[in-house]
Amino acid sequence: MHKFRRHALLSALSAVTVATLLTTGCSAGSGSAADKAPAAAAETPEPAAAEEQLAVVSAATGGATPAAVADADAADQGKAKKSALKVASYDKKSGRAVISAPTKSNDSSPSTAPPSNSPSPSTSAPDSDKTPDAHKTPGTDKTSDADAGAKPKAAVAVGDVIASAPAPGAPDGLLAEVTKVVGAAEDGGGTTVETEPAELSSVLGETKADGTVPVDPSTMEVDPLVQGVKVSWAKTGDLAFGPEGAKLPLGSLRIDVGAAVATAEGAPASASASVEGFVQLAPEVSFSYDGSGSGTGSSPGGAFLGLTGDWASQWSLKGRAAGSTDGKPIRIPFAELHADPVIQVGPVPIVVNLDLVCYFQVDADGRVTVDVEQDLKGDFKVGGNFTWSKGWTGVSESHMTGEPLKTTVTAVGDVKAALGAEATVGLYGAVGVTADLAPYLRAEAEGSAEGSANGTGSASGSWALYGGVDLTGTLNLQLSIFGTPIFQKKIPLGALHEEWLLTKGEAATA
Structure with missing residues (x-):
């Protein structure tokens, strides 16, 4: 019986968890694999610590450089993540920008979804097979069920900070905080927002580079x-x-x-x-x-x-x-x-x-x-x-x-x-x-x-x-x-x- 349970543990746990169990010991009365997994994860914080050191490299050539967005509603504010949002245009005098996101052909909702106080998910495409796609966070594959705080993929909210490579109207690149969401752009190609210059600490947070x-x-x-x-x-x-x-x-x-x-x-x-x-x-x-x-x-x-x-x-x-x-x-x-x-x-x-x-x-x-x-x-x-x-x-x-x-x-x-x-x-x-x-x-x-x-x-x-x-x-x-x-x-x-x-x-x- 003991050999059978040990074999089940080795099959269910990752290599890191197995190493931890072998170090701390495993007896016949030590409990189930489900009981041990949380303890093993708590004893190995190295992956989280490694995320704090960012690499500094040349941006990839041969294609557009993805923007990064620090979500004002995220738990780790001040730490930006790669995003599919793009700066479609920018006016340096007024600070107005048009933010767009790529749309899929099977999306019935436009790419100019309103900000964070947008209607509930029920306003998305009526086809239930397409509904989860409409709630993905920009640049991720997670649905709204996995992240209840995610905004519709083309939406930006007041407080979001956008870091972009050179874009139309911003030849020097753009690092700006959204101060107001005006609404859908006149040409329907994105969301018009008002911005003000931001600081690097608002997108790099407590990381090192x-x-x-x-x-x-x-x-x-x-x-x-x-x-x-x-x-x-x-x-x-x-x-x-x-x-x-x-x-x-x-x-x-x-x-x-x-x-x-x-x-x-x-x-x-x-x-x-x-x-x-x-x-x-x-x-x-x-x-x-x-x-x-x-x-x-x-x-x-x-x-x-x-x-x-x-x-x-x-x-x-x-x-x-x-x-x-x-x-x-x-x-x-x-x-x-x-x-x-x-x-x-x-x-x-x-x-x-x-x-x-x-x-x-x-x-x-x-x-x-x-x-x-x-x-x-x-x-x-x-x-x-x-x-x-x-x-x-x-x-x-x-x-x-x-x-x-x-x-x-x-x-x-x-x-x-x-x-x-x-x-x-x-x-x-x-x-x-x-x-x-x-x-x-x-x-x-x-x-x-x-x-x-x-x-x-x-x-x-x-x-x-x-x-x-x-x-x-x-x-x-x-x-x-x-x-x-x-x-x-x-x-x-x-x-x-x-x-x-x-x-x-x-x-x-x-």
Whole structure:
């Protein structure tokens, strides 16, 4: 009899329950399998705890990214779930949106069902075989019998929070809370609602997430601002070649530029100045969120938004440049880039808005003539980090090394030239972090001369070439989109300045 009951237990329980029973022991007088199942489940909470850690990955390509909805009536408010609802249209000025859901051909009820106070299930299709289908919660297969609080599949209610990838009228994506349900849209294609901007804490709740997602360079829109700009990229899984024949690493974007810069007034034609070379980037978006310990409506325990990546550049400065106006360097943007990558944080699609402005900048006194070239490689990380103890603080890091490829410095004077990028990172159209990464070349030359009445004399001089990087930026008010306290002014990221000697030399003549 004992062997028969043990066999029945092993057949009825899952592998986890069996392991628990074998650990705790099983005797002939221990009771039925139905009595043991609840106890075993109570002793194994690991699956529930694992749900709190969300993966951070790139959104799937090749199809529409599903929206996520935090149901105002759900027991776990502030935790969104994948939904079949879609933002059919959005008006940023009024905050009005049309929310629609896919309908089935055998549904007699329209997709514009009223909000949560809609009529009872008896108003659905009269065919009893179709009735359960009309009560499914969006994006699930559960009927109203399994979830008494479920709304009809096309309905939204006041308090619901919708997170959507880019949609008509919302090119930066949409994260909004429904404040009023107006009714069926005029064209019958959905439900018209009024919304207001929401915060990430209202869809991520007490979950945790941490990850870095690469930006596909082929999705970036590039607007050349000067003649001579060429753009190439390599997408993951493909190999490509740059304009000058150099093979690119996977997932990188390369911008080649060549342009003339102003020379000193009165300088000879032979002193014409120019900048040329390329910048190669492999940008990645870093995102983290820690909602543990925060209750409904309170701020998360931690958050981070930033931009990281690899950097490579090879460029040269030639001629006698005059690059100052009223003591300020001359900056010439040569390309603007924009992308709206969608990262998937669990079920929630988060739209990242990335803008890059590539530029060259010259600060020179117009006396020294140079022909210098530098090969630079490294990485960078900029962003904003939030903790309860310190609030929002800036993060700015860069590790770069360079080596000279060509060095000629004549005459006496100073010149500093940078080939850099200004980056802006935001979420759902709200600017969060602005950073300016400016790797540079700096040349300086000094000299002295002596003479006598008999016509003899001597001259000596020294020169040096330096490489370096400047990194500056600010955190903006819109970072409060995480649900953190709003600060009253922009917070500097903290300036980073590094410089290293590339080469130097001396000369003397009699």
